Amino acid sequence: MIATNDKALARIDKIDRKILEQLQKNGSLTNQQLAEKVGLSASPCLRRVRTLEEAGIIVRTVTILDHKKLGLALTAIILIGMDRHTPERFAAFEEQVAAFPEVQECYLITGQSADYMLKVVVPDMDHYHQFLLNRITRIQGVSGVHSSFVLRRVIDSTALPLGYLS
């Protein structure tokens, strides 16, 4: 069964785009504030937001926390290679990785030297070491692991570029 409306490109006019831009920056704007910013009155603004939600263009809103203040000072980028490129290997890997709360992102990627790219958040290097040894390297099929550590976050955003819509 193939999903039918996943790729449906919606027609987004200038006002919709403004709404999305605002909400990407600040999802806790009140509808009234949002309406003012996009040059609409409250009710049509709210209706547009609801429509964007129902269309699945607005997926959800999330609260962003400060990792340092929560004692999570270390972010690691891990590139992982698999020994065999079979669906079973991949499925098992993904299932296990999805159960680790330290993993913020996990992408299957193209490239010769790696199959997966992970972004992992932990308190410090000790915990990272434990995580790598007790979690990642224990997964069947993991053959190569390369770790990099984030020294500075130049950009850390969830916003999509909306300039291509026009």
Place this chain on the structure above:
Amino acid sequence: MIATNDKALARIDKIDRKILEQLQKNGSLTNQQLAEKVGLSASPCLRRVRTLEEAGIIVRTVTILDHKKLGLALTAIILIGMDRHTPERFAAFEEQVAAFPEVQECYLITGQSADYMLKVVVPDMDHYHQFLLNRITRIQGVSGVHSSFVLRRVIDSTALPLGYLS
């Protein structure tokens, strides 16, 4: 001038942790819904949320959009090496990269083969090609570029692991 309270670890009790867990999953919960989920009445719940905001633990709330429905089907992971590791080179690079809306993440990282890791979102491969040629490789000091493309998003979250707070 060194920031003083950036690292201040807050004491987060069980209820605060529940609040943060809920809001990380769903930032558009009403205060009443949140209060019920964490076992509090509305007013102390709201007071706790405000306190967490003032402490900077809650940074902001953002709306997540569906990239496919917005015609942004290609996500690339780019590893970039710089010719010289001088503060001027890095500053200039970061300033220019920060101006590209396609760049969702840009981290200065450890590692022998790369200095920066970027996550970039564009409509398709043509646009990616243009972006690489006209934007990235034109930045002074960029000496090596390696691109990977996201085939599948296994995990794509903004949630931090709160299990270490114990």
Place this chain on the structure above:
DNA sequence: TCATATTGGGCAATTATATTGCATTAAATA
């Protein structure tokens, strides 16, 4: 153990905000 202080929670009134129906206006179509 008991008295006291301090912190946090709950209730209820108030204020602000979201939501809905309906008339109106603007835009699109022929």
Place this chain on the structure above:
DNA sequence: TATTTAATGCAATATAATTGCCCAATATGA
């Protein structure tokens, strides 16, 4: 230009956030 269609704004209503005040629980110190 007449007609249809879609979207907007206003106003009334329903929900939710916010605040002040009192009470309960926990911590503190004799």
